Amino acid sequence: MTDNNTITAKQMMRFTFICQTGVGVINLPALLAKEVGHDGWISVAVSGIIAMFLASLIVVLLRRYFDKSIFDITRLIFGKIIGFIINALLCIYFFLVASSGLMMFLNYLKITLFPNTPSIVMAPLTMLPSVYMVWQGTKTVARFKSIALFSYMLVIIYLILLIKEMRFSFLLPVGESGLPALFSSLKTAFFAYIGLELIAVFYPEISDKENALKYHVRATVYSMLFVMLVVVACIALFGENFLSVLNIPLFNLSRVFHAPIIERVDVYLISAWLLAVGCSTRAYLMAAYYSIEKIFKLKKTVFFILYSFVPILA
Amino acid sequence: MSARKGPIDTQEITDRLNDCPDIDRKKVFIDGKHEAYFIYITEQIDKDILQRDFVSYILKMDLGQLSDKTSVHNIPCCEIHLLYSADDVIKKVLTGNMVFVSDVLPYGISCKNMKEDKRNIEEPISEKNLRGSHEGFIEILDTNLSMLRRRIHSEKLKFKTVTIGTTTRQTVVIAYIEGIANHEIVDVLFDKISRVEIDGAPTIGYIEQLIISHPNSIFPQYMTTERPDKAVGALLEGRILILQEGSPIVLIAPVTFISFFQTVDDYSKMWIHGSFLRLIRLFGALVIAIYLPALYIALTSFHYYAVPLNLLITLAESRSKVPFPPIIEIFILEITVEMIREAAIRLPTYIGTAITLFAGLIVGEAAVQAGIVSNLVIVIVGATAIASYVIPSDDMSMAIRILRFVFTIAAAIFGIVGIVSVTGLTIAHLIRLESLGQPYFSPFSPKIIEDLKDSILRLPLKFMKKRPKTARPQDDIRGENF
Numbered sequence: 204m205t206d207n208n209t210i211t212a213k214q215m216m217r218f219t220f221i222c223q224t225g226v227g228v229i230n231l232p233a234l235l236a237k238e239v240g241h242d243g244w245i246s247v248a249v250s251g252i253i254a255m256f257l258a259s260l261i262v263v264l265l266r267r268y269f270d271k272s273i274f275d276i277t278r279l280i281f282g283k284i285i286g287f288i289i290n291a292l293l294c295i296y297f298f299l300v301a302s303s304g305l306m307m308f309l310n311y312l313k314i315t316l317f318p319n320t321p322s323i324v325m326a327p328l329t330m331l332p333s334v335y336m337v338w339q340g341t342k343t344v345a346r347f348k349s350i351a352l353f354s355y356m357l358v359i360i361y362l363i364l365l366i367k368e369m370r371f372s373f374l375l376p377v378g379e380s381g382l383p384a385l386f387s388s389l390k391t392a393f394f395a396y397i398g399l400e401l402i403a404v405f406y407p408e409i410s411d412k413e414n415a416l417k418y419h420v421r422a423t424v425y426s427m428l429f430v431m432l433v434v435v436a437c438i439a440l441f442g443e444n445f446l447s448v449l450n451i452p453l454f455n456l457s458r459v460f461h462a463p464i465i466e467r468v469d470v471y472l473i474s475a476w477l478l479a480v481g482c483s484t485r486a487y488l489m490a491a492y493y494s495i496e497k498i499f500k501l502k503k504t505v506f507f508i509l510y511s512f513v514p515i516l517a
Numbered sequence: 518m519s520a521r522k523g524p525i526d527t528q529e530i531t532d533r534l535n536d537c538p539d540i541d542r543k544k545v546f547i548d549g550k551h552e553a554y555f556i557y558i559t560e561q562i563d564k565d566i567l568q569r570d571f572v573s574y575i576l577k578m579d580l581g582q583l584s585d586k587t588s589v590h591n592i593p594c595c596e597i598h599l600l601y602s603a604d605d606v607i608k609k610v611l612t613g614n615m616v617f618v619s620d621v622l623p624y625g626i627s628c629k630n631m632k633e634d635k636r637n638i639e640e641p642i643s644e645k646n647l648r649g650s651h652e653g654f655i656e657i658l659d660t661n662l663s664m665l666r667r668r669i670h671s672e673k674l675k676f677k678t679v680t681i682g683t684t685t686r687q688t689v690v691i692a693y694i695e696g697i698a699n700h701e702i703v704d705v706l707f708d709k710i711s712r713v714e715i716d717g718a719p720t721i722g723y724i725e726q727l728i729i730s731h732p733n734s735i736f737p738q739y740m741t742t743e744r745p746d747k748a749v750g751a752l753l754e755g756r757i758l759i760l761q762e763g764s765p766i767v768l769i770a771p772v773t774f775i776s777f778f779q780t781v782d783d784y785s786k787m788w789i790h791g792s793f794l795r796l797i798r799l800f801g802a803l804v805i806a807i808y809l810p811a812l813y814i815a816l817t818s819f820h821y822y823a824v825p826l827n828l829l830i831t832l833a834e835s836r837s838k839v840p841f842p843p844i845i846e847i848f849i850l851e852i853t854v855e856m857i858r859e860a861a862i863r864l865p866t867y868i869g870t871a872i873t874l875f876a877g878l879i880v881g882e883a884a885v886q887a888g889i890v891s892n893l894v895i896v897i898v899g900a901t902a903i904a905s906y907v908i909p910s911d912d913m914s915m916a917i918r919i920l921r922f923v924f925t926i927a928a929a930i931f932g933i934v935g936i937v938s939v940t941g942l943t944i945a946h947l948i949r950l951e952s953l954g955q956p957y958f959s960p961f962s963p964k965i966i967e968d969l970k971d972s973i974l975r976l977p978l979k980f981m982k983k984r985p986k987t988a989r990p991q992d993d994i995r996g997e998n999f
Contacts, residue, residue, distance in 0.1 A: 214963075316820070316934065328931055332941035339949045346948045347941075349962040467823040474937040481941055 208408045208493075214345035215402060215409055216418035216425075218486060221348050222398030223426040224355075225483025226304040229311060229453045229476075231395055231430065232437035236446040238388040239380040241373055244434045246385055246392040251427030253389070254396035258423045261399065262416045265406045273403040274497045287498065294494045297404075300397070301487035305329065308480045311451050315473055329477065333485040337492050341408055344489050347482065354479040355429065358453075361472060362436050364460055369439035395430045398483070399423060404490045523623045527554060529603050530618065540610060548580050553619030556606070561613040563632035570594045571628045575617055589626055600625035608686075633657060638664075641743035641765070643911065648785040653743045658688055658762040664745045665692060669752065677703075679710050681724070685717030689724065692748075692758040699755065699989040702771065702953060706757055721764040731950055735919050737912035738952040740769040740776055747781050755990030757953075771953035773987050775960065775972045777913035778802065783975045791975035798907050799973060805904035806917050810847050811928035811936050813897050817843045819932030835891035844929035846890045850898040851925070853879050855918070858902075959987050 210218070235243030268276050273293065278286035309322040309329070317325065336343045378385075402419055409415050437452045440459065449455050453476070457469035534540050534556070543555040555572060574592045575583070582588045590597060598614075600606050601624055606616050609627040618625040638660070641653035654661045662676060677691040689710055693703050709728040718724050721741075729738045742748055743765050748758055751769045759768040769776075778798050783791035816824050817836065824832060839846060857876045861869055880899065884890050901921065908914040920943065927935035950957035960968040968985050970976040984990045 312934065317932070320931075325931070325934065328935060328938050331938055332945050335942055336945045336949075339945070343945060343949045346956075346958075346962045347945055349964050350944050350948070463825075467820070470820050470823045470933060474933045477934060477937045478941055 208341040209410050210341055210345040210405065210408055212409050212411050212414040212418040214348065215405065215415065216422040217348040217352065218345050218405075219398055219401060219419065219422035220425045220429075221351055221479060221482045222401060222486040223396050223422070223483075224429055225479045226307055227395045227397070228430055228433050229307075229451055229480075231392070232434045232452040233446055233449045234391050235388060235434060236438065236443050238391060239384050240443040240447075241375075241438050242378060242380045242385060243388070243392070243438060244374075244431050245378065246388040247395060247431050247434055248427065249385070250389045250392040250396065251423065251431075254393065254399060254427070255420055255423045258399045258402075258419050259416060261403060262406075262419050265403060266412075266416075269412075270407050272405070272407045272497065274494060290494065290498045294491055294498060297487045297491035297494060301484045301491060304480070304484040304487065308477075308484070311454065312473075314451065315454055316470065329481060332481055333488055336485060337489050341405060341489060341493065344485055347485075351478045351482045354475045357472065357475050359432070361457065361460065361468070362432065365436065365440060365456070368459060369436065370442075371439050373439050373442045374435065396423060396426060398486065401486060401490050404493060523620060524601050525603055525606060525618050525620070525622070525625050527552070527618055527620050530554075530556065530606055533603070533607060534610075545576060547583065547619060547621065551580065551619055551621045553617065553622070555615055555617055556610050557615040558610065558613060561631055561633065562615050563630045566630050567594075567615050567628065571615060571617075571630070575626070580621060583622055583626075592626075592628070594628045594630065596627075596629040598627045598629075600627055635660065644742065644744050644747075644780075644909070646744075646780065646782045646785075649744065649746045649781040652745055654745060654748075654760075654765045654767055656763050656765055658690065658760060661745075661760055661765075661767070662690065662692070665748065665752075665758075668745060668749045669694070673697075674752070677707055679707065681710065681713050682715060682717040687718060688762040690758075690760045692752065692760060694752050694755070697753070697755045697984070697990050697992050698757055699991055702955075702989065703757055706759070706770065706953060710759070718761065721759070721761045721766050721768060724759065724761065725768055729952075730954070734946065734950060735916045736774070736947065736950060736957070737777065737910065737916065738770075738772070738950065738957065740772045740910065741766045741912065742769060743767070744781060750781065750784070753995070754984050755988035755992075757988075771951075771955040771988055772957075773952065773955075773959045774947055774957055776987075777910040778908065779971075779975075780909045784978075788975055788977040795973065795975050798909070801904035801907040802914075802917055806901055806908075807921055807924055808936070809897055809901050809904075810851065810921060811924040812933075813894070814843045814847060814925060815928040815932045815936060818929065832893060835885075835893055838888050839891050840888065842929075843894075844925065846894050847898065847925055850880060850884075850890055850894060851901075851922070854898060854902045955987055955989065960985075 231247075232243060235246060239246055268279070271279070274286075274290045277289045277293075280286070281289060305326065306322070309325055312325060313320070313322065336347060399419070399422070402415070406412075406415070433453060433456075437446055437456060440456065441449065441452070446452060454469055454473055457472040458467075460468050462468050531542065531554075534542070539558055539560065541555075541557055541559045545553050545555065547553050557567075571592060571594045574594075578588065586599065589599065596614075598609065600609060600616065606618055606625045606627070609625075610616050613631040613633070614627040614629045616625050616627045635657045636655050638652050638655055640651040644653075652664065654664065666674060671694070673695045675693055675695050677693075679689045679691070680686055681689050691703065691707055691710065706728075710724065713724060713727050715723060715727065725739050725741075726732055731738060739759075740751075742751075748767050748769065752758065756769050756771065759770070778795065780794075783795055786794070817832065821829065836843075841849075853876075857872060857880075860872050864872060878884075880895060885892055885895065905914050905918050905921070908917060924936060924939055927939040929935075931938070944958075947958040948956075948962055956963055959965060960972045965986050967983060968987070970980045971985060982995055983993055984995060
């Protein structure tokens, strides 16, 4: 079992990166446009720097407890009973994040591709790879991430294709919305970085801990760059007014380009992005599964996976 | 003339060899009075040579000389062994030796000079190539080993022997190059094969299924080949071969997913040509053979708006005559194609022509006119069938064909999301798989940038100075210590 779970710091980096960007980036540009207009990218950058500090803080703190995960640490600090309650809460939190991420994506799917299919039918299907991988252990989940990076490449290539259509004057004047609005939008922008806490769960499984800090901060930097790229592209393409009424700017983006032969790029882009979204919800599911195993000291069974399935459906 | 009794009881041997008419016993007398026997399988020994070099010498010796080991070893015959038990004697007789036994001798004397009925060394039918050698392995193990040795003149090429099969007692050989192959992996494999419990393995596939770590996967985890040049290439990359007595097929392990798309020709041609072929194969297998029917179904039944407008018109026209939903249409043809393939493999050639004729009728204009399938589906299924035969390995092509059905069904139920989900599942499974403990999907994930040189493209040989990491070779750089 431990053998199936060990990962390298580099894999952890991809793990965190995809976890941070997968779901959030789909509607983040629109949310930011509502709050700060065309200055969304600034708040992404600022919250990115804060996230970097937090990320390094987490790793530095974890270092003091060398071989322990967050669950052992809570038990160590708060004692058995309170520690158990906190751990259980954490576990529930991971479940909820996973299921809300999935629900969000299923909604998007409903809007874009399958208006008639009920989510309850789609959910098991989209969960299928996740369940299989979580069952097989962290190693498989982490290795899959490097495959999912393919979707990111696709998005970036697509954005490059769109450069001709963009008007970067939409971004000017910089900082028009003012400092107070910017500060209040930090909270929204920070959603892009949720996922950096997962390292606390998987820290004991990382084989080269001395690199953990470096790669963890790098993950946050990559997330920041990618989210900024998408936000800037959305603003430059749609302008703040139109952007703020859109629901799913990333997918709206994909309808802009008219490719010959393929006709509808968005169908393929959305389905490719499904891989990334799957990864990001899977990361939380893995955390939840892993934590259940740690807290309740249960050995892995297929039933357990099925059990972890249930709250997501609900 | 002491009538001492040796450890070998000729009566016991005679009893045990009862009802084996293929085994001959020729009675002779030592010094004109002690009974002795030559025991051998008539059809497996070379009588002329044995009579000249073994029988005649033994008959010239008296009891004293025969009891003297030195003079026995001086018999001018290649392989002389002294045997001390009835079990050993029978084992030697059964493996093609001529054995001389007598109650008065302290040991039995065996001599090997086999004359086997064997097939000529020919080009394997299942793996043809243009620029490699035209030799193929045959059923005789010794010949196969010598074919390898003829290509690698080095004492570092080692063969480890295991006997498996409680009834058949077959020899299985593990071949590797010492100093290149990782000895931990060799040991693991040796252990695995030694622990095989089976009464007999008619083909090497039995052993393969018993030692792979994921027997329930659809992907082959050990590669099979009949080509010595391919086997040598694998040995030089630090991989290990498994050969079996009586099987022209050799197993190669550990291998990766991409190994099943490589052929010897990729390396013997210039690198641009090799890369081109590799691309065609990967594109054919992975994109067309798996996705084309699934995409057709997803587009026609769910996402018709993604079809270009001018194609949509012809598509609608040809679909309008067909009473079935696209999934049934595809299934009718796909299953027919699979049946044609299965029929063609086992039938003699003269019936095969008839099959081709009928196949042309079903997968052709007649089916369209009968209103069963549309024109486009015939093109799609035809392209798919060709694409899946482009894959050099039959095992992998089988896996891809099964996968195609899974993808088709997923696409029929959930459209493009189904395709993506099953893709995710397939990749997850590939990542999970291991071949002899080494990651199966290796150069892609876990990422080994260096090994990408020989995956999708086949880069020039000067980039190939380092051995691929798959087999964890002890000696990384080619030609350094040899």
